[in-house]
Amino acid sequence: MITASPLPAQPSRPWQRLWRDAITDPRELLELLDLGDLAGTVLPDADTGFSMRVPRGFVARMRRGDRSDPLLLQVLPQAAELLEVAGFGHDAVADLDARMAPGVLHKYVGRALLITTGACAVNCRYCFRRHFPYAGQTAAADHWQTAVAAIRADVSIEEVILSGGDPLSLATAKLAELAAALAGIAHVRRLRIHTRLPIVLPERVDADLLAWLRATPWPVAVVLHANHANEIDAAVAAACQRLRDTGAIVLNQSVLLRGVNDSADALAELSARLFDCGVVPYYLHQLDPVAGAAHFSVDDDRARDLVAHLRERLPGYLVPRLVREIPGSAAKVPL
Numbered sequence: 001m002i003t004a005s006p007l008p009a010q011p012s013r014p015w016q017r018l019w020r021d022a023i024t025d026p027r028e029l030l031e032l033l034d035l036g037d038l039a040g041t042v043l044p045d046a047d048t049g050f051s052m053r054v055p056r057g058f059v060a061r062m063r064r065g066d067r068s069d070p071l072l073l074q075v076l077p078q079a080a081e082l083l084e085v086a087g088f089g090h091d092a093v094a095d096l097d098a099r100m101a102p103g104v105l106h107k108y109v110g111r112a113l114l115i116t117t118g119a120c121a122v123n124c125r126y127c128f129r130r131h132f133p134y135a136g137q138t139a140a141a142d143h144w145q146t147a148v149a150a151i152r153a154d155v156s157i158e159e160v161i162l163s164g165g166d167p168l169s170l171a172t173a174k175l176a177e178l179a180a181a182l183a184g185i186a187h188v189r190r191l192r193i194h195t196r197l198p199i200v201l202p203e204r205v206d207a208d209l210l211a212w213l214r215a216t217p218w219p220v221a222v223v224l225h226a227n228h229a230n231e232i233d234a235a236v237a238a239a240c241q242r243l244r245d246t247g248a249i250v251l252n253q254s255v256l257l258r259g260v261n262d263s264a265d266a267l268a269e270l271s272a273r274l275f276d277c278g279v280v281p282y283y284l285h286q287l288d289p290v291a292g293a294a295h296f297s298v299d300d301d302r303a304r305d306l307v308a309h310l311r312e313r314l315p316g317y318l319v320p321r322l323v324r325e326i327p328g329s330a331a332k333v334p335l
């Protein structure tokens with residue numbers, strides 16, 4: 001389980017203070033939303049092994065008094081997480097088999113994925129990382145040395161993907177340290193960053209980060225993670241614009257979640273809202289079958305049906321690719 005505080009004590013940036021000020025008590029969250037009465041029935045009565053964490057700015061986008069709010073459902077621990085459901089396990093995507101070095105996963109041709117950190121600004125209840133054994137498994141641990149050496153030794157690696165956890169939970173100086181170490185490797189030609197921080201804590205997209213992105217020697221793709229249009233308020237839209245202004249290509253991936261975004265209206269509005277911010281939908285993921293998340297699952301036929309509706313309503317470039325991760329496959333698998 002993830003308990004470590006990932007942030008250096010000094011110097012403290014505004015986003016780091018907001019990070020620390022996140023809500024971690026489910027009862028406090030329910031109170032803030034005028035839903036305090038639900039605590040006794042909705043919350044788990046035992047430890048789920050995955051604590052709650054949600055920045056206050058994200059909570060401000062939730063509707064008060066609505067127990068079905070699509071943002072609330074993504075972060076609130078619920079009793080249903082304690083049910084054991086066949087097929088939902090602990091290493092849902094077989095990450096432990098794909099290690100090329102500590103904190104480096106090499107599953108797909110040409111791309112190495114760095115688990116940069118175990119930390120996230122928000123704990124999403126559906127996430128496979130709720131069970132990932134991060135201890136000793138992050139690429140940042142030894143100033144990136146082992147990870148960078150593994151990438152240098154494999155000339156097939158053209159793209160380095162920063163993932164986690166959330167790579168933007170690291171201080172920008174730490175990211176700069178990595179970029180400097182990778183800069184001498186001739187076969188690396190693209191950098192990709194998978195992050196939910198610009199969505200849940202848009203203050204993270206600060207001047208330091210933007211300067212770093214501008215200075216990297218590679219074309220950069222930033223893949224955001226938003227699941228519902230309500231996650232994207234004016235501050236998030238402005239953060240997306242700042243990212244685009246660095247020259248980065250900005251994409252979004254979502255997870256199809258029952259009760260959150262499993263309607264054609266919700267998915268169409270998400271795509272439209274993303275494009276308002278200059279962000280292009282990339283993937284719509286079928287849920288990884290991770291223990292504790294079965295109550296979010298949508299069956300494959302409905303998933304295909306929803307995307308067929310999207311295709312009828314939206315320009316092709318606003319229809320995300322519906323995929324699933326299947327252990328051992330050479331790529332994400334289209335449904």
Ligand SMILES: *Cc1c(COP(=O)(O)O)cnc(C)c1O
Nearest residue numbers: 105106107108111112113161332
């Ligand atoms: C998803 C994933 C990628 C990226 O896949 P794309 O289809 O290129 O987006 C790369 N490495 C790992 C380990 C992944 O899980």
Ligand code: SF4
Nearest residue numbers: 120123124127165196
């Ligand atoms: S931000 Fe991403 S990695 Fe972190 S808990 Fe949410 S889905 Fe998982």
